[in-house]
Amino acid sequence: MTTWLPIPADSDFSIYNLPFGIIETPSGRMGAGVPIGDYVIDLVAAADAGLFGARRRHVQLFEQPTLNNFIALGNDFAKRIRRRLQQWLCESKLPKNSTDILYERSQVRVHLPIQVGDYTDFYSSLEHATNVGKMFRPDNPLLPNWRWLPIGYHGRASSIVLDGTPIRRPCGQILPKGSETPIFAATQQLDFELEIAFVIGKESRLGHPIPIEQAEEHIFGLLLFNDWSARDIQRWEYVPLGPFLGKNFASSISPWIVTLEALKPFRTRGPVQRPTPLEYLRLRGWHHYDIALEVSIRPKDGPETVVCRTNTRYLYWSMAQQLAHHTINGCNVRPGDLMASGTISGPTSDSFGSLLELAWGGQKPISLADGSTRTFLLDGDTVIMRAYAQRGHLRVGFGQVCGTILPAIKGD
Amino acid sequence: MTTWLPIPADSDFSIYNLPFGIIETPSGRMGAGVPIGDYVIDLVAAADAGLFGARRRHVQLFEQPTLNNFIALGNDFAKRIRRRLQQWLCESKLPKNSTDILYERSQVRVHLPIQVGDYTDFYSSLEHATNVGKMFRPDNPLLPNWRWLPIGYHGRASSIVLDGTPIRRPCGQILPKGSETPIFAATQQLDFELEIAFVIGKESRLGHPIPIEQAEEHIFGLLLFNDWSARDIQRWEYVPLGPFLGKNFASSISPWIVTLEALKPFRTRGPVQRPTPLEYLRLRGWHHYDIALEVSIRPKDGPETVVCRTNTRYLYWSMAQQLAHHTINGCNVRPGDLMASGTISGPTSDSFGSLLELAWGGQKPISLADGSTRTFLLDGDTVIMRAYAQRGHLRVGFGQVCGTILPAIKGD
Numbered sequence: 001m002t003t004w005l006p007i008p009a010d011s012d013f014s015i016y017n018l019p020f021g022i023i024e025t026p027s028g029r030m031g032a033g034v035p036i037g038d039y040v041i042d043l044v045a046a047a048d049a050g051l052f053g054a055r056r057r058h059v060q061l062f063e064q065p066t067l068n069n070f071i072a073l074g075n076d077f078a079k080r081i082r083r084r085l086q087q088w089l090c091e092s093k094l095p096k097n098s099t100d101i102l103y104e105r106s107q108v109r110v111h112l113p114i115q116v117g118d119y120t121d122f123y124s125s126l127e128h129a130t131n132v133g134k135m136f137r138p139d140n141p142l143l144p145n146w147r148w149l150p151i152g153y154h155g156r157a158s159s160i161v162l163d164g165t166p167i168r169r170p171c172g173q174i175l176p177k178g179s180e181t182p183i184f185a186a187t188q189q190l191d192f193e194l195e196i197a198f199v200i201g202k203e204s205r206l207g208h209p210i211p212i213e214q215a216e217e218h219i220f221g222l223l224l225f226n227d228w229s230a231r232d233i234q235r236w237e238y239v240p241l242g243p244f245l246g247k248n249f250a251s252s253i254s255p256w257i258v259t260l261e262a263l264k265p266f267r268t269r270g271p272v273q274r275p276t277p278l279e280y281l282r283l284r285g286w287h288h289y290d291i292a293l294e295v296s297i298r299p300k301d302g303p304e305t306v307v308c309r310t311n312t313r314y315l316y317w318s319m320a321q322q323l324a325h326h327t328i329n330g331c332n333v334r335p336g337d338l339m340a341s342g343t344i345s346g347p348t349s350d351s352f353g354s355l356l357e358l359a360w361g362g363q364k365p366i367s368l369a370d371g372s373t374r375t376f377l378l379d380g381d382t383v384i385m386r387a388y389a390q391r392g393h394l395r396v397g398f399g400q401v402c403g404t405i406l407p408a409i410k411g412d
Numbered sequence: 413m414t415t416w417l418p419i420p421a422d423s424d425f426s427i428y429n430l431p432f433g434i435i436e437t438p439s440g441r442m443g444a445g446v447p448i449g450d451y452v453i454d455l456v457a458a459a460d461a462g463l464f465g466a467r468r469r470h471v472q473l474f475e476q477p478t479l480n481n482f483i484a485l486g487n488d489f490a491k492r493i494r495r496r497l498q499q500w501l502c503e504s505k506l507p508k509n510s511t512d513i514l515y516e517r518s519q520v521r522v523h524l525p526i527q528v529g530d531y532t533d534f535y536s537s538l539e540h541a542t543n544v545g546k547m548f549r550p551d552n553p554l555l556p557n558w559r560w561l562p563i564g565y566h567g568r569a570s571s572i573v574l575d576g577t578p579i580r581r582p583c584g585q586i587l588p589k590g591s592e593t594p595i596f597a598a599t600q601q602l603d604f605e606l607e608i609a610f611v612i613g614k615e616s617r618l619g620h621p622i623p624i625e626q627a628e629e630h631i632f633g634l635l636l637f638n639d640w641s642a643r644d645i646q647r648w649e650y651v652p653l654g655p656f657l658g659k660n661f662a663s664s665i666s667p668w669i670v671t672l673e674a675l676k677p678f679r680t681r682g683p684v685q686r687p688t689p690l691e692y693l694r695l696r697g698w699h700h701y702d703i704a705l706e707v708s709i710r711p712k713d714g715p716e717t718v719v720c721r722t723n724t725r726y727l728y729w730s731m732a733q734q735l736a737h738h739t740i741n742g743c744n745v746r747p748g749d750l751m752a753s754g755t756i757s758g759p760t761s762d763s764f765g766s767l768l769e770l771a772w773g774g775q776k777p778i779s780l781a782d783g784s785t786r787t788f789l790l791d792g793d794t795v796i797m798r799a800y801a802q803r804g805h806l807r808v809g810f811g812q813v814c815g816t817i818l819p820a821i822k823g824d
Contacts, residue, residue, distance in 0.1 A: 118570050123653060136652070143651055148594050149585055153653040154566035154660070158530050158744050159618055168619040170741035173561055173690065182560050184690050206571055206662070207580040207821070233741065239555055240548070241535060241565035242654020248566070249741040250618070278585065278596050329582035329645065329661040330821075332570050409619070409742075 003089040005102075007037035012388055012397020015089055016265075018082045019221065019256035019398075020067055023108040030111065032062040032070060034085060035256055035399070039102045041085060049097045052084055066115045067257065071201045071220040072335035078201075078220065079261050110255040112162050113223075114199060114336040119160060119251070120326060121195075121227060121340045122152040124317040126271070128345040131357040136235065147275060150317035150325045152339075155227075156248035160338070163254050163401040169379060169408040170249040172233040186408035187230035189362075190377040194295050194353035194385055196312050197225035197340035198319050199257055206332040212283045212324035216260060218333065219319060224254035224293075224387050224401040225340045231356055231376070253338075254385075254401040262396050266290045266389035268313050277321070280328055287318040291389045291398075293344060295353070300380030302370035307358055310344050310351040312387075379407045415501040417514075419449035424800055424809020427501055428677075430494045431633065431668035431810075432479055435520040442523065444474040444482060446497060447668055447811070451514045453497060461509045464496055478527045479669065483613045483632040484747035490613075490632065491673050522667040524574050525635075526611060526748040531572060531663070532738060533607075533639060534564040536729040538683070539757040543769040548647065559687060562729035562737045564751075567639075568660035572750070575666050575813040581791060581820040582661040584645040598820035599642035601774075602789040606707050606765035606797055608724050609637035609752035610731050611669055618744040624695045624736035628672060630745065631731060636666035636705075636799050636813040637752045643768055643788070665750075666797075666813040674808050678702045678801035680725050689733070692740055699730040703810075705756060705799045707765070712792030714782035719770055722756050722763040724799075791819040 001015045013019070013035040023033030023040055031044035047058035061070055071078065088095060123129055126142075129151075133141030145151065161167075169190055173182040201220030204210050210218055227247060234246025270288035295308040317325075322339060343353040352358045355376055359366050365373035377383065382404040388397030413427045425431070425447040435445035435452055443456035459470035473482055483490065500507060535541055538554075541563075545553030557563065573579075581602055585594040613632030616622050622630055639659060646658025682700035707720040729737075734751060755765040764770045767788055771778050777785035789795065794816040800809030 118568055133652075144592065145585075145587075145594075145648055145651070149649060151649065151653055152656055154568055154656070156530055156566055156743060157569075158746050158749070159742075161618070168742050171621075172741045173557075175557075180556065181687075182557075182690070184692060206573070209583075209821075230741070236557055237561060237563065238652070238654075239557070240545075240650070240654070241563055242650075242652070244564055244566070245737070245741040245743065248743045275593075278594070280596060325657070329584045329642070329657040330571075330580050331568060331657065331660045334570050337570070409621075 001086060001090050004091065004094045005037060005039065005089060011037045012395065012399050013037055014395050015086055016394055017258060017262050017396040018085055019258040019262065021113045021256040022066060022111040024111060025103065026107055029063070030065045032067060033108065035105060036089065038105055040105050040108055042101055042103060045101045049101060051088060052081060065111070067113050068115055068336045071199065072203065074202055075217065075220060075261065078259060082259065082261065110162065113255060113257055116157040116160050116338045117334045117336050119155045119157045119338045120152050121155045121342060122150050122317065122322050123342040124150050124315045124322065125342055125345050126316040127314065127347055128343040128353060128357065131345060131352060135356065135361045150322045152322065152326065153242045155251065159248055160251050160253060163252060165252060165403060166406045167228055167250050167403045168406045170230050170233065171408050172230065172245050173236055174232040175236040182236060187233055188376065189231035190405060191229045191231055191355045192295065192377070192383045193227035193229055193343040194293055194308060194310065195225040195227050195340045195343060196291065196387070197223045197253065197338050199223065200333045200337040201335055203334045204327055204332050207330040209330060210323055210327045212280060212320050215320035215323040218323060219260050221257040221259040222263065223257055224385050224398045226252040226383065226385055226401050226403060227340060228252065252401050252403045254398050256399055258396060258398055263289050263389060265391060265394055266396065270318055271316055273316065280324055281321050283320050287320045288313050288315065289389065291387050293385070293387045296384040297368060297374065298382040298384060299368060299370055299372060299378070302368065304384065305368040307366055308351060308353055310346040310353055312344060314346045315341055315344060377405050379405050381405050413498060413502050416503065416506045417449060417451065417501060423449050424807065424811050425449055426807050427498055428806055429670060429674050429808040430497055431670040431674065433525045433668040434478060434523040436523060437515065438519055441475070442477045444479060445520065447517060448501065450517055452517050452520055454513055454515060457513045461513060463500060464493060477523070479525050480527050480748045483611065484615070486614055487629065487632060487673065490671060494671065494673065522574065525667060525669055528569040528572050528750045529746045529748050531567045531569045531750045532564050533567045533752045533754060534562050534729065534734050535754040536562050536727045536734065537754055537757050538728040539726065539759055540755040540765060540769065543757060543764060547768065547773045562734045564734065564738065565654045567663065571660055572663050572665060575664060577664060577815060578818045579640055579662050579815045580818045582642050582645065583820050584642065584657050585648055586644040587648045594648060599645055600788065601643035602817060603641045603643055603767045604707065604795045605639035605641055605755040606705055606720060606722065607637040607639050607752045607755060608703065608799070609635045609665065609750050611635065612745045612749040613747055615746045616739055616744050619742040621742060622735055622739045624692060624732050627732035627735040630735060631672050633669040633671040634675065635669055636797050636810045638664040638795065638797055638813050638815060639752060640664065664813050664815045666810050668811055670808060670810055675701050675801060677803060677806055678808065682730055683728055685728065692736055693733050695732050699732045700725050700727065701801065703799050703801045705797065708796040709780060709786065710794040710796060711780060711782055711784060711790070714780065716796065717780040719778055720763060720765055722758040722765055724756060726758045727753055727756060789817050791817050793817050
């Protein structure tokens, strides 16, 4: 596809991508937007220019503070919008209305793309579960249920924040090594977790499982997700009901929802699953995705160091399996629900998706480009996650999700 | 207080109560309502009749499908509304506008009172934690962290349903006793959990803990809560990240939010806490409540049997402690968030708040009035929970939350 718009070759936002987000225009109007190269398409203005027909209906749909209403209309509708935008971008000459519809990306503010109803976090990387298991439960690293079901738990929706939001170092109860009495302190083991999350588009009815063959119809698209974690707080609280304050102080998401449609060319075979999953988790075909991921740390006033390179194809459980499992008991899903993969770790020690694993629980500090080392995050550190899929000239990227650590609030 | 309205002496909805809910009038209008005796006050009509001044503003506020906007205005505002209603109910003669404002309760449909943002479940009964611990972890019943912090975890908001909604028996993975291979089946261990939940009124800012002295200002009121549980599904899935499909198929709430203000006369001393909690969990004064609770089972076509009588005063951790803990890491709360107590069990075997405990993991079946026995719930069983606080003539009740078990959906 050839467009009249100049798009850098390495842009995450090629004409094959066209993800959706929420922008605030220079005049302060909130609405849906689609990044393309270094620009963003204002969907409200595009609708008002008649790009999608039925002018008023489309303006109303896009002039919203979140994408929830739009994505609830289903993937076929979003597909039509994307195709129409591609067509418009490929018109043989610069369309007259382009200046009304396009902004430079630096001119707009981005906002949270969705109002998240429920947020679920899975634990779908075999390598991550094994690594963490070795550290938290040396006798019993991979639990017997892990290869039978995509383990997951519910997380906090209220503290999901956008790329760029600073992250306050949390305080809480911590059990010092060798002690039986917890102390109250700022976490000394602040960590990131590199994850991919999917956004539910189509709702399901309470009491009615989503069959695995239909699972992908309920997925609108994907986001980058940083599940910030305080390991010392988590370790003391998590038995028997799971992580709570060690996680729910913040999770960061990238601003643009990359549609499953745009990621179709990057489908790939997943790992062999042994034992064979139960019937309701079986699905023919390829349902994993080949998306390259990386994490950088940038110390205050220092240069950035890539500390992890991995890929979503390492995930053991597919999104379709996660969603089929999540609803097999009749649990319902709603547009805007978010389901994250769990930390994505690969097989090699430079492909682990958390500092806990990269620095092996504090035992193997990692080195940064400025000469400093890290076992966990320091105040002033910025964590930057990036993701993209690429095959030849075809590039579909996520942009980034970053966050800078602020010092803990001082007690009275 | 003396009212012109006839109110049965044993009504949960005395003039001292005046809880809030959402009603649908015979004409199909949704809005806020307040039950009183066998009647309900239509707050939209009351606002329109000028009862609260600023007619249009109050009509707009109350003519909503949920109470979220109303409760976000804070407890002082709700207090003013309740006082005004008490005044109106105590006018020296029947007010002319009473027929426009009052409905018989049987004339209106009730709806979910709030849109729940995030739902958290605590685990705050020492007796329950000890009982369950003995069954799930015989070597290690009460874990070392339990007396230091109010253990909690995040639950599912989408599957919170109203009193009366039928509950479909969920299917899922279950590990048969002695086997290492799970099967897919309908749960054979369907259970209730008797809980009280509080509704957040005033929001808090991300990164800013709610000091325990201010915690109750953020609590709008309380509901009865049934945290339906599938024990066999839960047992297989819950390590290491906590309960998931064993819980998230449904939770039922009662329709009327009883304000903390109405429950003030029923404050009571909580249990002695040893060890002394850390500073951020310490609060002078009485912050527990004396609310009697009971659970009945009514088999299909059979009579009702009360299977549990207990009291919220047995809870170890107070709501103020729960909320201070929940936010100590900076996690924010929003109006409409729901936080449940966890199963409320008392010291005696007839005061346990779940069948798991009452029938001791299947070992001691309980007898019902129709001569049948139960270890877990059967299809067709209706579970009814009731709660009220009473001191002399002062009665403040919750009404009930009930649900009938439907058979599992047959597989293909």
